[in-house]
Structure formats: structure tokens, C-alpha cells
Amino acid sequence: MNTRILLLLAAMGLPALEAQQRTSGFVPTAGGIQLYYEKIGAGPQVIIMPLGFILQPDFERLASPGRTLIFYDQRNRGRSGADPRATLAAEVADMEALRAHLKVERFSAIGYSYLGLMTILYTLEHPSRVERVVQIGPVPMKFGTEYPPEHRNQDSLESLVSKAAVEEVLRLRQEGFHEKEPRAYCEKEWKVTRYRLVGDPAHVEKLGPGHCQFENEWPIRAGKFWAEVRMKEMQNLVVPRDRIAALKQPVLTIHGAKDRNAPYGSGREWAATLGNARLLTVPGAAHQCWVEAPGLVLGAIDTFFKGNWPKQAAKLAK
Numbered sequence: 001m002n003t004r005i006l007l008l009l010a011a012m013g014l015p016a017l018e019a020q021q022r023t024s025g026f027v028p029t030a031g032g033i034q035l036y037y038e039k040i041g042a043g044p045q046v047i048i049m050p051l052g053f054i055l056q057p058d059f060e061r062l063a064s065p066g067r068t069l070i071f072y073d074q075r076n077r078g079r080s081g082a083d084p085r086a087t088l089a090a091e092v093a094d095m096e097a098l099r100a101h102l103k104v105e106r107f108s109a110i111g112y113s114y115l116g117l118m119t120i121l122y123t124l125e126h127p128s129r130v131e132r133v134v135q136i137g138p139v140p141m142k143f144g145t146e147y148p149p150e151h152r153n154q155d156s157l158e159s160l161v162s163k164a165a166v167e168e169v170l171r172l173r174q175e176g177f178h179e180k181e182p183r184a185y186c187e188k189e190w191k192v193t194r195y196r197l198v199g200d201p202a203h204v205e206k207l208g209p210g211h212c213q214f215e216n217e218w219p220i221r222a223g224k225f226w227a228e229v230r231m232k233e234m235q236n237l238v239v240p241r242d243r244i245a246a247l248k249q250p251v252l253t254i255h256g257a258k259d260r261n262a263p264y265g266s267g268r269e270w271a272a273t274l275g276n277a278r279l280l281t282v283p284g285a286a287h288q289c290w291v292e293a294p295g296l297v298l299g300a301i302d303t304f305f306k307g308n309w310p311k312q313a314a315k316l317a318k
Contacts, residue, residue: 020063027101029075029094036079037072037098046070046107047305050095050115053078053211058290059110062302070107072098074115076225078214084225087233091115092122099129108132108305113262113287114139114234116253116270124243134301135253137287140266141244141273143234147265153258153286160195182220186212189219197288199258206291244273245318251277252304252313254297256285271316278313 021042026034038052043066049055052071063069073080074091083090095118099107108131111119116138123130158166169192172178178185190210198204211217251274255267264281271279280300282289290297300310 026080027072027094027098029097030090031083033075033081033083033094035072035075035081035094035098037070037102039102040069040071041065041067043067045305046104047110048072048095048098048104048107049110050074050091050118051077051112053214055110055112057208058294058298061298062305067305070098070102070104073216077216078211080216082216082221084221085229086225087229088118088121088237091118092125095119095122096126096129105129106131108134110134110136110301111138112136114230116262117141117239120244120247120251120270120274121239123247123249124239127247127249130249132305133249133251134304135251135267135270136297137255137259137262137289138253138266138270139234139262141239141241141269143231143237145266145269147263147269151265151268152263153260155260157192157196160201161192165192178218178220182215182218183212185220186210186218196260197286198292199256199284199286199289200292203292207288241273245275247275249276250304250309252280252300252310253277254280254282254289254300256282256287256289256292258284258286259289261287268316271314272318278309278315280310280313 020040022040024038026036029035038056040060041063043064045066046068047062048070049059050072053073056071075081075083075094076086106129109119111133116135119133123133169189172185172188187210190212194207194210195201195204197207215221253267253271255264257264267279271277282293282296285292300312303310
């Protein structure tokens with residue numbers, strides 16, 4: 001366990017487990033797609049986290065003797081197989097395939113960004129399998145929902161990073177550099193777009209070097225997929241609010257008040273609609289809020305998975 005994690009664990013009062021049982025591998029799913037996963041620990045409380053390649057470096061500190069943490073990359077993401085037509089329904093089915101393959105009876109889930117929606121879709125389809133859910137920066141229930149100005153962040157990328165840096169990335173794309181040198185372009189684009197993920201630009205280096213080592217994350221692939229497939233799917237997605245309101249599982253919705261990728265109002269709407277939910281607001285933070293406030297966010301999640309509501313979490317009026 002590296003020094004950074006040890007220090008953060010100590011600051012949060014969480015145990016540092018030097019010798020944890022670790023396994024990794026691939027799970028076969030529909031269409032022959034292989035999902036990469038890493039499993040840490042062997043405790044009775046199981047927590048499953050998609051987008052493992054993003055979450056694992058920080059969320060490993062949730063480990064404890066009584067828990068099993070399972071990180072995995074969805075189809076078309078990270079180290080898993082590529083599927084340029086992947087649907088949300090396929091991702092729900094993949095979560096179920098992973099659960100069955102690893103012989104997990106019941107688990108809690110952490111869904112970041114659009115996976116805050118996907119994990120709820122899974123819970124609606126497989127309610128007997130889910131104990132608790134954490135949503136972090138969840139996208140709106142309905143694409144295009146307008147929220148009050150105080151519940152959305154509309155500052156521009158140019159206000160966070162130099163105009164010249166933005167124009168340089170645009171020029172490279174116009175010249176086709178993203179197609180000729182996809183990894184090199186990915187790294188250059190990350191240096192600019194990463195600023196959207198933090199509320200305070202001073203925190204940007206905490207995000208790390210990005211994920212351009214994975215071909216699935218290159219803009220030529222990920223950007224095309226989101227523009228041509230996932231965004232169109234989400235525009236047409238209708239999730240009945242009465243079904244969401246009827247869910248009994250405790251849900252902790254965590255949202256940065258300065259989120260630019262999924263508006264803060266979205267987190268408030270989820271917390272007010274779900275049958276048994278509370279909202280943890282992270283002041284001044286954006287989409288990757290746990291990087292800016294690790295003690296608050298990860299401490300709250302740890303408390304929640306111990307069966308208690310974090311004291312900072314608020315119950316919103318329906």
C-alpha cells in the first residue's frame with residue numbers, strides 16, 4: 001500500500017490493511033465481452049464499484065476485515081473488452097453477470113457519474129440483490145432537465161485554463177491529430193479537460209495522470225461512443241419516477257456543489273425522489289468530489305456502509 005493511501009487512511013481513522021487477499025481476472029458476458037475486475041478482501045459485506053480503473057486508487061481505503069471490494073471496468077471502458085454499441089441495459093446485465101460469476105448473493109454498489117443512474121436501474125431490476133447504494137455526482141434522471149441557477153455550474157473551460165491551451169487542443173483535433181496519434185492526443189486533451197472535474201483549479205494535480213494508457217479511453221473512441229451512442233440513448237431514456245420512489249434500499253447521494261458534468265440539482269432531485277435517500281453536499285467541489293474532499297466523502301461512505309447515515313447527509317423534502 002503506497003504512502004499516499006497510508007497517510008489518508010490514518011487521517012480518516014480507517015485501518016491500513018497491509019496483507020489483503022487480492023484476486024483479478026476477466027468475467028465473460030453477453031456478446032463475448034470480457035470484463036476486467038479486481039477483488040480485494042474476503043469479508044461478508046460486498047461492495048461493487050464499476051469504473052474501477054478510476055475509483056480503485058482512492059476507494060481501496062474503504063477496505064476493512066469485514067468487507068470485500070470488487071472493482072470492475074464496464075464493457076467499452078478501461079481494461080475490458082470494446083463494445084462500440086454498448087447500452088445501459090447491457091451494463092445492467094453485465095453487473096448481474098459479474099455478481100453471478102463471483103458468487104455474490106447480496107452487495108452494495110457505488111455508482112459514479114452516469115453509473116449513479118445505472119446502479120439504480122440495476123436495483124430496479126434486481127432489488128433482492130442490493131443492500132445499499134452510493135451515488136456520486138449522478139446524472140439527471142431525465143436528460144436535459146433544467147435546474148435553478150443556484151443548482152448548476154455554468155462557468156466555461158476557458159475560465160479555468162488558458163484560452164491558448166483550449167485553442168491548441170481544438171487545433172490538433174481539426175488537423176486530425178486525434179486520429180493519427182490517439183494516445184498522444186488523449187494526453188494533451190486530458191491536461192485541459194481535467195480542470196472541469198475539480199471545483200478549485202489548485203486541486204487538478206490530485207487527479208493524477210489520466211487514463212490514456214487504455215485504448216477505450218482515447219477520445220477517438222470514448223468521444224465518438226458518447227456522441228453517437230450513449231447520449232442519444234440517454235435522451236430517450238424514461239425511468240418512471242414512481243418506481244424510483246418505491247425503492248426501499250438506503251441510498252446516499254453525494255454531489256459536489258460546483259459539478260460541471262452533472263449538475264448539483266441532479267443530486268438533489270435523486271435524493272428527494274428516492275424512497276430512502278439522503279444528500280451529502282460537498283461545498284466547492286466538482287464532479288470528482290472525493291479527490292477534493294477525501295476525508296468528508298470517503299469517511300461518509302464508510303459510515304454509510306457501517307449502517308449509519310453520515311451526520312452531514314440531509315434528508316430532502318419530496
